[in-house]
Amino acid sequence: MYHGVMHALDTDFLRSFLAISDTGSFGAAAQKVNKTQSTISAQMKRLEETLGVPLFAKEGRRNLLTPEGLRLLEYARSIVRLNEETLNAFRAPRLGGSIKLGICDDYGQTFLLPALARFARRYPQIEVEVVTADSPTLRRRAVVDSFDAIIVSTKSGVEGLELLRLDQLYWIGAEDHTTHLEPRLPLAMWSEGCRWRSMALAALAEAGRPYRVMHTTSNASLLRAVVREGLAITVGPKWYLEKGLVLLSEMNRSCPLGEDGLGIKIMNPDMDEPISTFLDYVRTFFSDRDRAVA
Numbered sequence: 683m684y685h686g687v688m689h690a691l692d693t694d695f696l697r698s699f700l701a702i703s704d705t706g707s708f709g710a711a712a713q714k715v716n717k718t719q720s721t722i723s724a725q726m727k728r729l730e731e732t733l734g735v736p737l738f739a740k741e742g743r744r745n746l747l748t749p750e751g752l753r754l755l756e757y758a759r760s761i762v763r764l765n766e767e768t769l770n771a772f773r774a775p776r777l778g779g780s781i782k783l784g785i786c787d788d789y790g791q792t793f794l795l796p797a798l799a800r801f802a803r804r805y806p807q808i809e810v811e812v813v814t815a816d817s818p819t820l821r822r823r824a825v826v827d828s829f830d831a832i833i834v835s836t837k838s839g840v841e842g843l844e845l846l847r848l849d850q851l852y853w854i855g856a857e858d859h860t861t862h863l864e865p866r867l868p869l870a871m872w873s874e875g876c877r878w879r880s881m882a883l884a885a886l887a888e889a890g891r892p893y894r895v896m897h898t899t900s901n902a903s904l905l906r907a908v909v910r911e912g913l914a915i916t917v918g919p920k921w922y923l924e925k926g927l928v929l930l931s932e933m934n935r936s937c938p939l940g941e942d943g944l945g946i947k948i949m950n951p952d953m954d955e956p957i958s959t960f961l962d963y964v965r966t967f968f969s970d971r972d973r974a975v976a
Contacts, residue, residue, distance in 0.1 A: 691732065693765045695725045696758040699737065702726070703755055704844070706744040759966050766959070767804055779956040780809040784820040784832040788872070788902050789944060789968075792921055794833075797967035801960055808956045816900050818875035830950040830957050833964070835877040836943035843945030846968040849919035850941050851881060853933035859912030862930050867893040870914035873900050877942050882917045885937040944968065 701711035702722070712719040730737050737751035747755065785794055790812070798810060813820075813827065817838035824832050824840070836843055855862050867886065871879040886893050896914045899905050909916050910926040917939060923929070946964065950957060 691729075691761065692725075693762055695729045696762050698722050698725045699729060699751075699754070699758055700762065702738070702745055703747055703751070706746070708745060756966075756969060759962065759969075763962050763966060779954065780811065781831075781957050781960050782811045782813070782827070782829050783960075784813045784815065784824065784827065784829045784834075786817055786820070786834055786944070787814045787900050788878075788918070788922070789833065790814045791902060793968045794964070797963045800967075801963045805956070805959070808960070810960065816873050816876050818873075824947070824949055828949075831946055831948050831961060833944060833946050833968075836945045837877045840945075840947050843947050846944045846946055846965065848941050848943045849921070851878060851917050851919060851939035853882075853915060853930040853937065853939070854909060854918055854922065854927055855915040855930045855933075856910050856912045857926050857928050861912050862915050862933050865892065867891060868896040868914040869893055870897040870899070870905050870908040870916045871895050872905070873898055878917050881939050881942065885939050889937045891937060 698711060698715055698717065701714040702708060705711050705714060708722050708726075709719050712722045715722075717725075726737065733750070733754070735750035736748050737754060738745040739748050740746075783794075794812065798812070801808075801810065813823075813829070815823070817834040817840075820829075820832045820834050821838050821840050823829075832840070833846065834840055834843070836845060853862065861868060869882065871882065873879070883893070897905070897908050899908075905916060906922075906924060906927065908914055915930065915933070919942075920929070946961070948957075948961075
Protein backbone atom coordinates (compact mmCIF):
# COMPACT_ATOMS: atom_id res chain seq x y z
CA MET A 683 0.00 0.00 0.00
CA TYR A 684 1.27 3.50 -0.91
CA HIS A 685 1.78 5.77 2.13
CA GLY A 686 3.59 8.70 0.48
CA VAL A 687 2.23 12.25 0.29
CA MET A 688 0.17 12.80 -2.84
CA HIS A 689 0.59 16.21 -4.46
CA ALA A 690 -1.96 17.61 -6.89
CA LEU A 691 -1.71 20.47 -9.37
CA ASP A 692 -4.38 23.12 -8.89
CA THR A 693 -5.91 23.97 -12.29
CA ASP A 694 -6.50 27.53 -11.09
CA PHE A 695 -2.74 27.86 -10.48
CA LEU A 696 -2.10 26.45 -13.95
CA ARG A 697 -4.47 28.99 -15.53
CA SER A 698 -2.52 31.77 -13.83
CA PHE A 699 0.74 30.18 -14.99
CA LEU A 700 -0.54 30.12 -18.59
CA ALA A 701 -1.61 33.75 -18.32
CA ILE A 702 1.91 34.74 -17.22
CA SER A 703 3.48 32.75 -20.07
CA ASP A 704 1.17 34.54 -22.53
CA THR A 705 1.69 38.06 -21.17
CA GLY A 706 5.20 37.92 -19.68
CA SER A 707 3.98 39.87 -16.67
CA PHE A 708 2.44 38.97 -13.32
CA GLY A 709 0.47 42.23 -13.41
CA ALA A 710 -0.96 41.66 -16.90
CA ALA A 711 -1.69 38.03 -16.02
CA ALA A 712 -3.59 39.15 -12.92
CA GLN A 713 -5.85 41.33 -15.08
CA LYS A 714 -6.34 38.52 -17.58
CA VAL A 715 -7.52 36.01 -14.96
CA ASN A 716 -9.24 38.63 -12.76
CA LYS A 717 -7.01 38.23 -9.71
CA THR A 718 -4.70 40.50 -7.73
CA GLN A 719 -1.00 40.48 -8.51
CA SER A 720 -0.23 39.31 -4.98
CA THR A 721 -2.56 36.34 -5.46
CA ILE A 722 -0.78 35.44 -8.71
CA SER A 723 2.61 35.68 -6.99
CA ALA A 724 1.45 33.45 -4.14
CA GLN A 725 0.04 30.89 -6.55
CA MET A 726 3.28 30.72 -8.52
CA LYS A 727 5.29 30.33 -5.32
CA ARG A 728 3.07 27.41 -4.30
CA LEU A 729 3.33 25.90 -7.78
CA GLU A 730 7.13 26.08 -7.73
CA GLU A 731 7.18 24.51 -4.25
CA THR A 732 4.91 21.68 -5.40
CA LEU A 733 7.07 20.91 -8.44
CA GLY A 734 10.38 21.65 -6.75
CA VAL A 735 11.73 23.74 -9.63
CA PRO A 736 11.91 27.44 -10.59
CA LEU A 737 9.43 28.31 -13.33
CA PHE A 738 10.34 31.93 -14.11
CA ALA A 739 13.45 34.03 -14.63
CA LYS A 740 13.39 37.83 -14.69
CA GLU A 741 14.69 39.62 -17.78
CA GLY A 742 14.12 43.32 -17.38
CA ARG A 743 10.44 43.72 -16.62
CA ARG A 744 9.44 40.45 -18.23
CA ASN A 745 9.06 37.09 -16.53
CA LEU A 746 10.47 34.50 -18.92
CA LEU A 747 9.93 30.79 -18.55
CA THR A 748 12.87 28.70 -17.37
CA PRO A 749 13.55 25.36 -19.12
CA GLU A 750 11.42 23.76 -16.40
CA GLY A 751 8.69 26.33 -17.03
CA LEU A 752 8.71 25.55 -20.75
CA ARG A 753 8.42 21.88 -19.91
CA LEU A 754 5.40 22.56 -17.71
CA LEU A 755 3.76 24.72 -20.40
CA GLU A 756 2.56 21.84 -22.57
CA TYR A 757 1.32 19.85 -19.58
CA ALA A 758 -0.48 22.88 -18.18
CA ARG A 759 -2.33 23.56 -21.43
CA SER A 760 -3.39 19.94 -21.69
CA ILE A 761 -4.49 19.72 -18.05
CA VAL A 762 -6.52 22.93 -18.23
CA ARG A 763 -8.09 21.94 -21.55
CA LEU A 764 -8.98 18.44 -20.33
CA ASN A 765 -10.39 19.87 -17.12
CA GLU A 766 -12.66 22.16 -19.14
CA GLU A 767 -13.66 19.28 -21.40
CA THR A 768 -14.58 17.14 -18.41
CA LEU A 769 -16.67 19.88 -16.82
CA ASN A 770 -18.36 20.73 -20.11
CA ALA A 771 -19.23 17.08 -20.67
CA PHE A 772 -21.58 17.32 -17.68
CA ARG A 773 -22.96 20.76 -18.46
CA ALA A 774 -25.51 21.91 -20.96
CA PRO A 775 -23.72 23.42 -23.98
CA ARG A 776 -22.93 27.06 -23.28
CA LEU A 777 -20.60 28.27 -25.99
CA GLY A 778 -21.94 29.45 -29.30
CA GLY A 779 -20.90 31.73 -32.10
CA SER A 780 -18.48 31.62 -34.99
CA ILE A 781 -14.73 31.82 -35.58
CA LYS A 782 -12.85 32.73 -38.76
CA LEU A 783 -9.27 31.48 -39.04
CA GLY A 784 -6.67 31.96 -41.77
CA ILE A 785 -3.84 29.42 -41.96
CA CYS A 786 -0.94 28.42 -44.22
CA ASP A 787 -1.90 25.62 -46.61
CA ASP A 788 0.95 23.31 -45.69
CA TYR A 789 0.16 23.22 -41.96
CA GLY A 790 -3.62 23.03 -42.27
CA GLN A 791 -4.01 19.34 -43.10
CA THR A 792 -1.37 18.02 -40.71
CA PHE A 793 -2.08 20.08 -37.61
CA LEU A 794 -5.36 21.95 -37.92
CA LEU A 795 -7.65 19.09 -38.99
CA PRO A 796 -7.12 17.07 -35.77
CA ALA A 797 -7.72 20.20 -33.70
CA LEU A 798 -10.89 20.99 -35.66
CA ALA A 799 -12.22 17.45 -35.32
CA ARG A 800 -11.68 17.38 -31.55
CA PHE A 801 -13.14 20.85 -31.10
CA ALA A 802 -16.20 20.11 -33.26
CA ARG A 803 -17.03 17.01 -31.20
CA ARG A 804 -16.86 19.00 -27.99
CA TYR A 805 -18.49 22.24 -29.23
CA PRO A 806 -20.72 21.40 -32.22
CA GLN A 807 -22.67 24.63 -31.74
CA ILE A 808 -19.63 26.78 -32.64
CA GLU A 809 -19.02 27.42 -36.34
CA VAL A 810 -15.37 27.51 -37.43
CA GLU A 811 -14.61 28.94 -40.86
CA VAL A 812 -11.13 28.19 -42.20
CA VAL A 813 -9.39 29.94 -45.10
CA THR A 814 -6.09 28.47 -46.34
CA ALA A 815 -3.50 30.42 -48.32
CA ASP A 816 0.21 31.20 -48.20
CA SER A 817 1.57 33.54 -45.52
CA PRO A 818 1.96 36.63 -47.77
CA THR A 819 -1.64 36.27 -48.98
CA LEU A 820 -2.97 35.88 -45.44
CA ARG A 821 -0.98 38.91 -44.32
CA ARG A 822 -2.59 41.01 -47.08
CA ARG A 823 -6.10 39.66 -46.44
CA ALA A 824 -5.97 39.64 -42.64
CA VAL A 825 -7.84 42.91 -42.07
CA VAL A 826 -10.07 42.87 -45.14
CA ASP A 827 -11.36 39.35 -44.49
CA SER A 828 -12.03 40.02 -40.79
CA PHE A 829 -10.14 36.99 -39.49
CA ASP A 830 -10.31 36.39 -35.76
CA ALA A 831 -6.79 34.91 -35.99
CA ILE A 832 -4.21 33.95 -38.60
CA ILE A 833 -1.51 31.27 -38.44
CA VAL A 834 1.51 32.19 -40.58
CA SER A 835 5.28 31.91 -40.81
CA THR A 836 7.14 33.86 -38.14
CA LYS A 837 9.08 35.45 -41.04
CA SER A 838 5.91 36.65 -42.77
CA GLY A 839 6.31 40.25 -41.68
CA VAL A 840 3.31 40.06 -39.34
CA GLU A 841 4.08 41.63 -35.97
CA GLY A 842 2.97 40.33 -32.60
CA LEU A 843 3.01 36.62 -33.44
CA GLU A 844 2.85 34.02 -30.66
CA LEU A 845 5.23 31.18 -31.57
CA LEU A 846 3.49 27.83 -32.00
CA ARG A 847 6.36 25.65 -33.22
CA LEU A 848 9.78 25.54 -34.93
CA ASP A 849 10.61 23.01 -37.64
CA GLN A 850 13.89 22.08 -39.31
CA LEU A 851 13.56 22.02 -43.10
CA TYR A 852 14.95 19.24 -45.31
CA TRP A 853 15.31 18.45 -49.00
CA ILE A 854 12.71 15.87 -50.02
CA GLY A 855 12.56 13.64 -53.09
CA ALA A 856 10.95 10.49 -54.45
CA GLU A 857 11.92 7.14 -52.97
CA ASP A 858 12.74 5.40 -56.28
CA HIS A 859 14.13 8.35 -58.30
CA THR A 860 17.46 10.16 -58.58
CA THR A 861 16.04 13.53 -59.57
CA HIS A 862 18.37 15.27 -57.13
CA LEU A 863 21.39 14.11 -59.16
CA GLU A 864 20.40 15.99 -62.32
CA PRO A 865 22.86 18.75 -63.40
CA ARG A 866 20.15 21.41 -63.03
CA LEU A 867 17.91 20.53 -60.11
CA PRO A 868 14.22 20.55 -61.02
CA LEU A 869 12.29 22.09 -58.15
CA ALA A 870 8.66 21.99 -57.03
CA MET A 871 8.12 25.05 -54.85
CA TRP A 872 5.45 26.96 -53.05
CA SER A 873 4.35 30.33 -54.45
CA GLU A 874 6.54 33.45 -54.49
CA GLY A 875 6.91 34.92 -51.02
CA CYS A 876 6.89 31.53 -49.28
CA ARG A 877 9.59 31.27 -46.59
CA TRP A 878 10.41 27.66 -47.52
CA ARG A 879 10.93 28.65 -51.16
CA SER A 880 13.21 31.56 -50.22
CA MET A 881 15.31 29.37 -47.92
CA ALA A 882 15.66 26.65 -50.58
CA LEU A 883 16.79 29.03 -53.33
CA ALA A 884 19.20 30.81 -50.96
CA ALA A 885 20.78 27.48 -49.94
CA LEU A 886 21.27 26.45 -53.58
CA ALA A 887 22.78 29.82 -54.46
CA GLU A 888 25.15 29.56 -51.49
CA ALA A 889 26.28 26.10 -52.64
CA GLY A 890 26.55 27.19 -56.29
CA ARG A 891 24.09 24.49 -57.34
CA PRO A 892 22.23 25.15 -60.65
CA TYR A 893 18.46 24.72 -60.51
CA ARG A 894 15.23 25.44 -62.33
CA VAL A 895 11.82 25.93 -60.74
CA MET A 896 9.60 23.55 -62.70
CA HIS A 897 6.42 23.65 -60.62
CA THR A 898 4.95 26.43 -58.48
CA THR A 899 1.80 25.75 -56.48
CA SER A 900 0.02 26.46 -53.21
CA ASN A 901 -1.61 23.02 -53.28
CA ALA A 902 0.15 20.67 -50.84
CA SER A 903 -1.28 17.48 -52.35
CA LEU A 904 -0.26 18.48 -55.88
CA LEU A 905 3.24 19.44 -54.77
CA ARG A 906 3.74 16.06 -53.08
CA ALA A 907 2.41 14.25 -56.16
CA VAL A 908 4.87 16.05 -58.45
CA VAL A 909 7.76 15.04 -56.21
CA ARG A 910 6.52 11.46 -55.77
CA GLU A 911 6.49 11.02 -59.58
CA GLY A 912 10.17 12.01 -59.75
CA LEU A 913 9.46 15.22 -61.65
CA ALA A 914 11.14 17.49 -59.10
CA ILE A 915 12.38 17.76 -55.52
CA THR A 916 11.09 20.08 -52.81
CA VAL A 917 11.71 21.15 -49.21
CA GLY A 918 9.74 20.66 -46.02
CA PRO A 919 9.86 19.42 -42.41
CA LYS A 920 9.94 15.71 -41.56
CA TRP A 921 6.21 15.69 -40.93
CA TYR A 922 5.75 16.62 -44.61
CA LEU A 923 6.90 13.14 -45.64
CA GLU A 924 4.38 10.55 -46.80
CA LYS A 925 4.58 7.20 -48.58
CA GLY A 926 6.97 7.38 -51.53
CA LEU A 927 8.86 10.45 -50.26
CA VAL A 928 12.26 10.44 -48.53
CA LEU A 929 14.79 12.85 -47.09
CA LEU A 930 17.69 13.48 -49.49
CA SER A 931 20.73 12.96 -47.25
CA GLU A 932 23.29 14.15 -49.81
CA MET A 933 21.35 17.34 -50.52
CA ASN A 934 20.84 18.02 -46.84
CA ARG A 935 24.60 17.78 -46.29
CA SER A 936 25.64 19.90 -49.28
CA CYS A 937 22.83 22.48 -49.17
CA PRO A 938 21.67 22.60 -45.54
CA LEU A 939 18.46 24.43 -44.70
CA GLY A 940 17.53 26.20 -41.50
CA GLU A 941 14.46 26.30 -39.28
CA ASP A 942 11.15 27.94 -39.98
CA GLY A 943 8.73 29.01 -37.29
CA LEU A 944 4.96 29.15 -37.24
CA GLY A 945 3.05 31.68 -35.18
CA ILE A 946 -0.48 32.79 -34.44
CA LYS A 947 -1.71 36.37 -34.51
CA ILE A 948 -4.93 37.31 -32.77
CA MET A 949 -6.66 39.78 -35.09
CA ASN A 950 -9.81 40.24 -33.00
CA PRO A 951 -8.89 42.42 -29.99
CA ASP A 952 -12.23 41.64 -28.34
CA MET A 953 -11.62 37.90 -28.18
CA ASP A 954 -14.61 36.14 -26.67
CA GLU A 955 -14.84 32.73 -25.03
CA PRO A 956 -15.43 30.63 -28.19
CA ILE A 957 -12.32 32.05 -29.85
CA SER A 958 -10.24 31.69 -26.70
CA THR A 959 -11.33 28.08 -26.24
CA PHE A 960 -10.65 27.17 -29.86
CA LEU A 961 -7.19 28.74 -29.77
CA ASP A 962 -6.30 26.61 -26.74
CA TYR A 963 -7.03 23.55 -28.89
CA VAL A 964 -4.89 24.97 -31.69
CA ARG A 965 -1.95 25.60 -29.38
CA THR A 966 -2.12 22.05 -28.01
CA PHE A 967 -2.18 20.31 -31.39
CA PHE A 968 0.42 22.54 -33.05
CA SER A 969 2.92 22.12 -30.21
CA ASP A 970 2.42 18.33 -29.94
CA ARG A 971 5.91 16.87 -29.44
CA ASP A 972 4.95 13.73 -31.36
CA ARG A 973 4.56 15.87 -34.44
CA ALA A 974 7.63 18.02 -33.83
CA VAL A 975 11.00 17.41 -35.44
CA ALA A 976 14.53 17.84 -34.19
